[in-house]
Amino acid sequence: MAGERVRGGLRWTARVAAALALWAALATAAHGLEPPPRHVVQPGDTLAALAERYASTVPAIVAANRLADPDRIAVGQTLVIPPAYMPLVPIEARPGDTWETLARQHGLSADALRQLNAAAPGERLWVGQDLFVPASPEAASPALPPGPLLAIEAVPPAPRQGQTVLVRLHAREPLSLTVRWGERDVPLLPADPGPTAPADGVAAYWGLAAVPVLAPPGVQHLEVRWQSQTESGALRWPLAVADGGYPTFHIVLPPGKGDLLEPTLVRKEAEKVNAVWNGPITERAWTGRFRRPIADQFPTSAPFGQKRSYNGGPVNSFHAGQDFSAPGGTPVTAPARGTVVLAEPLIVRGNAVIVDHGLGVLTGYWHLSEIAVAVGQTVQPGDLIGLVGTTGLSTGNHLHWELRVRGVPVDPMQWLVQSFP
Numbered sequence: 001m002a003g004e005r006v007r008g009g010l011r012w013t014a015r016v017a018a019a020l021a022l023w024a025a026l027a028t029a030a031h032g033l034e035p036p037p038r039h040v041v042q043p044g045d046t047l048a049a050l051a052e053r054y055a056s057t058v059p060a061i062v063a064a065n066r067l068a069d070p071d072r073i074a075v076g077q078t079l080v081i082p083p084a085y086m087p088l089v090p091i092e093a094r095p096g097d098t099w100e101t102l103a104r105q106h107g108l109s110a111d112a113l114r115q116l117n118a119a120a121p122g123e124r125l126w127v128g129q130d131l132f133v134p135a136s137p138e139a140a141s142p143a144l145p146p147g148p149l150l151a152i153e154a155v156p157p158a159p160r161q162g163q164t165v166l167v168r169l170h171a172r173e174p175l176s177l178t179v180r181w182g183e184r185d186v187p188l189l190p191a192d193p194g195p196t197a198p199a200d201g202v203a204a205y206w207g208l209a210a211v212p213v214l215a216p217p218g219v220q221h222l223e224v225r226w227q228s229q230t231e232s233g234a235l236r237w238p239l240a241v242a243d244g245g246y247p248t249f250h251i252v253l254p255p256g257k258g259d260l261l262e263p264t265l266v267r268k269e270a271e272k273v274n275a276v277w278n279g280p281i282t283e284r285a286w287t288g289r290f291r292r293p294i295a296d297q298f299p300t301s302a303p304f305g306q307k308r309s310y311n312g313g314p315v316n317s318f319h320a321g322q323d324f325s326a327p328g329g330t331p332v333t334a335p336a337r338g339t340v341v342l343a344e345p346l347i348v349r350g351n352a353v354i355v356d357h358g359l360g361v362l363t364g365y366w367h368l369s370e371i372a373v374a375v376g377q378t379v380q381p382g383d384l385i386g387l388v389g390t391t392g393l394s395t396g397n398h399l400h401w402e403l404r405v406r407g408v409p410v411d412p413m414q415w416l417v418q419s420f421p
């Protein structure tokens with residue numbers, strides 16, 4: 001029943017074309033667009049390492065910089081690093097182009113195109129100016145049936161496994177709304193209708209949906225129910241989930257390994273931590289993008305999402321966080337405002353801290369040598385949480401950083417480049 005109204009008139013096919021055009025404009029109009037970061041190539045840099053560090057992809061960097069040979073980048077060369085969720089390509093402004101005409105051609109608002117290119121409001125385009133635009137128009141999504149709900153946007157529009165999706169709904173009047181994604185409700189907050197709101201949109205709402213790493217790729221549906229003063233309805237809105245491209249590691253445990261820990265204690269620890277991840281939903285405490293919880297110079301040693309199969313068994317687990325290798329004692333800092341909800345030594349996770357950022361978004365920090373915070377304490381971005389260590393089930397000094405949305409582990413690196421909302 002995708003795109004079909006549950007109750008009320010069904011004479012909506014005539015509006016599909018117009019609504020599709022509106023949709024195309026909305027779908028690409030990411031809110032909170034930031035100009036893509038620029039990186040000056042240092043000795044030893046590789047595109048793969050840069051892609052990982054900035055949560056981009058090698059093809060996206062190659063396209064954005066028109067690189068002839070991805071293996072040959074020069075020290076001192078400045079590269080534009082487009083975020084993976086919005087691959088960009090360079091174009092050159094031609095006679096007659098304006099911010100408005102180019103924005104329309106690429107499904108963005110003029111403001112969003114200016115933001116993307118770090119241009120000041122009112123700044124004029126000149127012929128020959130180099131600009132970035134989204135690499136491809138987004139796949140067309142279905143129009144909504146007529147009714148008070150005018151548009152649904154998702155950023156990224158086609159999320160990968162393990163990504164967080166910002167969902168925004170525009171309505172003609174204030175609505176009572178519930179959105180379900182998979183097993184979970186998506187808590188909604190009122191939003192500014194913003195520059196991409198449809199002309200007759202007066203109310204807007206946003207929420208976060210998390211795509212599990214092991215969710216099958218393909219179309220999945222947001223279940224949307226709405227109620228106005230006079231009527232109610234429901235619809236299923238499709239979201240195409242792309243493969244996350246996470247590599248699978250086949251791990252063979254030597255006999256006896258894994259029996260080293262008392263299973264009852266391991267299970268009790270998991271239950272305790274899961275209860276914290278899935279605790280009551282609190283008010284949103286963060287604003288804007290998250291900060292890296294450890295200084296830039298400490299590289300990723302194991303990225304989020306690596307799938308794991310043990311002793312030839314099924315691929316039923318994956319790396320739920322991002323590991324950074326750093327010497328013992330390296331400061332670990334809060335990526336955003338939040339409240340400490342767990343701070344104690346655990347058997348597997350070692351000295352562990354979990355911070356609640358509100359709205360079901362929590363971050364975890366494992367294997368610390370020292371914990372610098374206490375439960376109930378409020379942390380601000382950059383505040384010390386603890387020091388890198390190798391406590392618990394760990395073979396060397398590193399920070400394991402985990403981010404969960406409503407209990408679902410998602411790629412924390414996305415939160416360093418995309419602002420929610």
Ligand SMILES: [Zn+2]
Pocket residue numbers: 302319321322323399400401
């Ligand atoms: Zn880890």
